[in-house]
Amino acid sequence: NAGVMQNPRHLVRRRGQEARLRCSPMKGHSHVYWYRQLPEEGLKFMVYLQKENIIDESGMPKERFSAEFPKEGPSILRIQQVVRGDSAAYFCASSGDRANQPQHFGDGTRLSIL
């Protein structure tokens, strides 16, 4: 399967714990994006990364959220000290280097906070 791979598919955390969401882009893609979908809403941009660089984090909450895309391995979205409001579906997308290429999405991680 050469698509965008996200894991885990479902993640349950208690308030105050940390959540780590992983994303492996499509083969040949070097651009990774994270989006969040709250219940009954559309997807909202969070962050855009290339290898080892955060390019645009304008959609990231100022506290508790961080993202990385290391030279080796998947991109990680990290949420520290989770709260109930963090419950959502988190989607990762990737794209290639050419302009006007569509972003291709993974199946998401559904995060539930108890």
Next chain:
Amino acid sequence: DQQVKQNSPSLSVQEGRISILNCDYTNSMFDYFLWYKKYPAEGPTFLISISSIKDKNEDGRFTVFLNKSAKHLSLHIVPSQPGDSAVYFCAREYGNKLVFGAGTILRVKS
């Protein structure tokens, strides 16, 4: 504010007929628009896109029309099939990110 609005939360269509999904946007400039389809518990799947230098783009049963003067785009699905039942999102590329509408639920009845 680079808004994208889908004003119809849902649409119901008979199998074999045309489905028309609509989307309005603000603050036009050179833009790239996309349509995605999403099934429950899955990620959005790219369907078709259009650059603002064009008025129309067609791919099989899917055609997207762009009316720049009205700041409106629409997705036509002909003929509609039960497997097309899903949530459809229009999106606009803004810088390096996509700005999504709230989605329209399409139900195709057999």
